[in-house]
Amino acid sequence: xxxxxxxLKCITSGKCLTVYLEGDIDHHNARTVRSxxxxxxxxxxxxxxxxDLSRVNFMDSSGLGLILGRYTKAVELGILFKVANPSPQIxxxxxxxxxxxxxxxxxxxxxxxxxx
Amino acid sequence: MKSTxxxxxRLAFPSVSANEAFARSxxxxxxxxxxxxxxxxxxxxxAVSEAVTNAIVHGYRxxxxxxxxxxxxxxxxxxxxxxxxxxxGISDVEEAMRPLFTTxxxxxxxxxxxxxxxxFMDSLRVVSAPGKGTRVIITKKLSMLPRVKG
Numbered sequence: 001x002x003x004x005x006x007x008l009k010c011i012t013s014g015k016c017l018t019v020y021l022e023g024d025i026d027h028h029n030a031r032t033v034r035s036x037x038x039x040x041x042x043x044x045x046x047x048x049x050x051x052d053l054s055r056v057n058f059m060d061s062s063g064l065g066l067i068l069g070r071y072t073k074a075v076e077l078g079i080l081f082k083v084a085n086p087s088p089q090i091x092x093x094x095x096x097x098x099x100x101x102x103x104x105x106x107x108x109x110x111x112x113x114x115x116x
Numbered sequence: 117m118k119s120t121x122x123x124x125x126r127l128a129f130p131s132v133s134a135n136e137a138f139a140r141s142x143x144x145x146x147x148x149x150x151x152x153x154x155x156x157x158x159x160x161x162x163a164v165s166e167a168v169t170n171a172i173v174h175g176y177r178x179x180x181x182x183x184x185x186x187x188x189x190x191x192x193x194x195x196x197x198x199x200x201x202x203x204x205g206i207s208d209v210e211e212a213m214r215p216l217f218t219t220x221x222x223x224x225x226x227x228x229x230x231x232x233x234x235x236f237m238d239s240l241r242v243v244s245a246p247g248k249g250t251r252v253i254i255t256k257k258l259s260m261l262p263r264v265k266g
Contacts (some may be wrong), residue, residue: 027169028133034224058140058158060165065226089158096235097216097228 008036017046018084022055025063034066038073049074052108054085064093071103084108119190123149127185131176131201133169139185139199140165146187147195152258159236160195160256166229167199167252174219175203175250193258200251206244213242 009020019037023029041049051067053059067083074081082104086094094105125146129135143164144157152160164185171183184200206212213234218227233240237254244250 024137026133026136026165027173028136030224058161058165060162060169061226061228061232062169062224064228065224068226069224089155089162092235093162093228093232096231097226 008033008040010040012044012046015047016050017041017044017048018050018052020052020055024058025056025066026058026060027062030062030066034069037070041073041077041079045077046079048080048082050082050084050106052084053087053090056087056090059090059093061093063090064097064099067094067099067103068097082106119192119194121188122191124186124188126187128182129185131172131179131181131183131203133172135183136165136169136172139168139183142185143187143197147189147258150189150193150195150258152195156256156258160197163233163236163254163256164197164199166233167197167254170229170252171199171201171203171250173225175201175205177204179203193260194255195258196253196255198251198253200249202249205246205248205250206242207246209242209244 140161216227
């Protein structure tokens with residue numbers, strides 16, 4: 001089911017919530033994105049949360065903070081958390097912080113993505 | 117051999133967060149004349165974004181001030197940027213540069229800003245003292261690419 005929750009693109013499939021982040025994730029907009037995702041999580045209480053980064057053009061350490069923060073929240077709520085489709089540039093940032101020790105990072109081929 | 121400055125630009129803007137995107141876009145536009153690779157451009161955008169965000173979030177924590185971004189390119193294809201604020205300054209620069217160190221974990225600051233800059237650029241220098249503001253100087257030498265014309 002496709003929804004636009006406060007301009008956040010989400011797809012719910014069973015108990016899995018996929019959030020498609022878009023554009024630039026920096027300090028300027030991280031707070032808004034964070035509260036939109038958290039609102040969605042609290043309302044929906046999924047068993048699995050996937051942050052899909054395929055549509056993110058730019059991300060810096062503020063985006064990293066956002067991802068690690070959602071991971072912490074997911075752990076608190078007993079939600080399985082994954083990050084999908086980071087660009088090579090974003091992947092470099094995730095690797096610098098050793099993110100993969102905590103978070104599963106998946107590359108889901110486009111054709112297998114549930115299109116909206 | 118001493119390198120010669122072939123172009124330079126100086127920008128000044130208030131420490132509002134909307135200017136983070138402006139600053140990194142300006143850096144990317146300025147660099148474009150060197151024909152950087154996509155990766156080099158992404159690295160520079162990210163490093164400038166980190167340094168400008170630091171000035172806005174930490175330098176001018178509870179105040180509004182001016183952030184200066186000065187950029188130069190030299191004939192040996194080196195990009196140099198200086199990000200300067202007149203904010204609160206850093207008492208322990210070494211500690212601030214340590215991976216995962218942050219003074220602001222409540223706002224989900226990852227503490228990875230300086231680490232990212234160090235990894236994405238060739239050099240990083242931080243000059244700061246409490247009450248004296250902060251200067252962050254970063255450089256990156258861009259690769260020589262064989263350009264095929266026509």
